[in-house]
Amino acid sequence: MATTPAFDIVFFGGTGDLALRKLIPALYDAHLAGALHPGGRIIALGRTPLGRDGYLALLESRVQPRLGSRFSDTAWADFLERVDFAKLDADNIDDYHQLAQSLGTSADRVLVCYLATAPHLFITICQHLSAAGLNHSNSRVVLEKPLGHDLQSSNAINEAVGQCFSENQIYRIDHYLGKESVQNLLAIRFGNTLFEPLWRREWIDNVQITIAEDLGVEERGEFYERTGALRDMLQSHLLQLLCIVAMEPPSSLTEDAVRDEKLKVLKSLKPFTAEDVLTKAVRGQYRSGAINGKPVPGYREEPNVDPASNTETFVALQAEVSGWRWAGVPFFLRTGKRMQERVAEIVINFRKVPHALFPMPVGVSSANRLVISLQPKESVRLYFLAKKPGDTMDLQSTYLNLDFHTMFKSRRSDAYERLLLDVINGRLALFMRRDEQAQAWTWVEPILACWGRHAIAPKLYTAGSWGPAASSGLLSRTGVSWHEEA
Structure with a gap:
């Protein structure tokens, strides 16, 4: 199976229900299938200072039991080598600069910023990513639904995000299209x-x-x-x-x-x-x-x-x-x-x-x-x-x-596995x-x-x-x- 290009995928809301119930298990399955680049990294972000060890303990308790027969001690241990955690307050621009120092701002690797947060944070997050130089040509941003509360708020989000990322860098996800x-x-x-x-x-x-x-x-x-x-x-x-x-x-x-x-x-x-x-x-x-x-x-x-x-x-x-x-x-x-x-x-x-x-x-x-x-x-x-x-x-x-x-x-x-791989590989059709x-x-x-x-x-x-x-x-x-x- 062909693997993705080298990537860093960053989950805003990395301690939330969506990340733990859907996104992390989907990436584990892709890892198990050999679909991820060996150097691909997963960085979860959250406001609580868990540290890497604390976050891995969270995955052990919340994600591992969901894997069922797909769980393998060896594969799980290998998968966790990809995972890191960083404390980030969505409103604090300094935290984004620290994230940029950790990740680097080179376009040599695909950077996926997955916004598994409330929609009212989308504009702030994207503006701070841009200010920190994390919107380079190989960056992609994933926006969860619902995008806004009505047409006016949706247009406001799209307009603001569009000033930070080009349209071909914006992935508005609907997981049903991945089925x-x-x-x-x-x-x-x-x-x-x-x-x-x-x-x-x-x-x-x-x-x-x-x-x-x-x-x-x-x-x-x-x-x-x-x-x-x-x-x-x-x-x-x-x-x-x-x-x-x-x-x-x-x-x-x-x-x-x-x-x-x-x-x-x-x-x-x-x-x-x-x-x-x-x-x-x-x-x-x-x-x-x-x-x-x-x-x-x-x-x-x-x-x-x-x-x-x-x-x-x-x-x-x-x-x-x-x-x-x-x-x-x-x-x-x-x-x-x-x-x-x-x-x-x-x-x-x-x-x-x-x-x-x-x-x-x-x-x-x-x-x-x-x-x-x-x-x-x-x-x-x-x-x-x-x-x-x-x-x-x-x-x-x-x-x-x-x-x-x-x-x-x-x-x-x-569905989430398919769509996450599409984001990393730069495919927008779904x-x-x-x-x-x-x-x-x-x-x-x-x-x-x-x-x-x-x-x-x-x-x-x-x-x-x-x-x-x-x-x-x-x-x-x-x-x-x-x-x-x-």
Whole structure:
């Protein structure tokens, strides 16, 4: 396996949940696979003066148990040789100069500055990196979502960061784009003649995109109170998945060719009017219930949450892409916490046959359906009707199943691993461009404004359910149902 160039990756927020739960394990996996340059270094930054020994002890307690069967004493010891820790106060310019002295400001090595911090720190961090000379030609900065609170704050961050780093040095990360199944959607669409002729309004009845979590906000109550599900999930993950489903074939797989087509989709999304928000959007919040037979608190009872909070933990929308390919095809988007299952999937429901020779089996609403599962298992299933064995012509629904873990025996990289390697290697195709992000905010802002203007409180749903009943009603008005209800 080819390795990366020599690099230093610096994690701002190196003691935080994202770094310990996702980023460090992803780099360990890349190290285990031999994908990292032998001289590659990992520097975690934090305000607490842990020292290197203290940070390694933190990794031993928080990261090592997550590795499971991937853990190896030898590989872990080798991996820790790459790791260092430095105390840094994001507001203290002197700390950045000390970091620059430690790392050097030469462009001989790739420098990745990963900002796993609150968005309000992005501008300060980038300005101080620039002042310390850590924005050289081989530097890259990774910005976590949500980038800002609205279009104005997002533009302010992008403008300020753009004064310190050029656009091709800025990596706006959405980890869903690093998932194998999402990239496989591109391969399925544009690498085969089977689907592309059918990928249009004449043959597709509706599209459903769901990202459901069975977890609550956990220890992120303070963050979630400022954010909510629409900003946290729909503005980023769900719209990016919609773009990949709806985009036209790019001229090539180069970064700008792909991102140009995604931008066209975002610009083609039919804007929401105030009436649309009231009729085509559902805002929800979980109340106490049970997950896997165990009682769980409601959102308002979570730590650091206002007991009278109206922050949404669930959103469902009916969107439409204007244009010849998709005119009239509803795109149903749904995301929520404390749902019945942890699942992320894209469902393409094809139209019914023009003349039904056979009665539709009981409980089957669509004869042909393509289901791309992103989590917890990555697979692609093509549903169709087939004759049941016997002396009748009764049909039943069955499917062809591409289970990636069964079909492909080679090692599969985690989404964060793939994206971290792309950053180090300078590949931008799976990251959002500034104009994409601005267009996404432009589309969701009228929804946020209407909710605020009309003081629309979220509809309560029981933890462990599939969300408010109004979410099912959103689809039933068009004669369809969510995939798990079909």
